[in-house]
Amino acid sequence: MILLFGTTARLEAMLLVSFICNFCGVHASQQVYRRVNRFTLFFVPLFRVSTKYFVECSNCGGVTPLSREQAAHAQQWAASRA
Template sequence: MLIFGWRRELYTLATLTVFCGSCRCTGPHALRKFVTRFTLFFVPLFAGNVEQYLECPVCGVRSTVPARDIPNLVARAGRIEVPLEEMIRTSPRNPEPAWPDLP
């Protein structure tokens, strides 16, 4: 008998002060990494899918972050004050509202 499946893991890599393009709120956004791993006999073997994103705590919008930018963002999270011109501005994946106006 062969037992296989998937395991999903969510990591919070850092917390950054970011301006959300969706709700127009400036605040602490979580830099997260979501990994889906293939398992065999409950032992994770390899990563199948990896997503990195910034998540707004107010509206819940997730903005995808390229893997090459992760080390710079983690290093930036350690700074106490971030100048306004260096602040990250996110844009939502889907610009349409989550709840459209109903007739």
């Protein structure tokens, strides 16, 4: 019997914020992403293994990891500005 298992990653764009990049120092738009890794059995996702948040600069492409609290704060900040 063959057992097919593994993980799959899904990348979701959460929101767009604008601030100074840590890498290039330019005031540019930053995309906040959530990457969810899921355990799969026979290519069917069963449960989450990990969730990571990060922000990517639209000017230089620099990536900065975020904690869950920082991502939630960014969402609240963007909602208050809209």
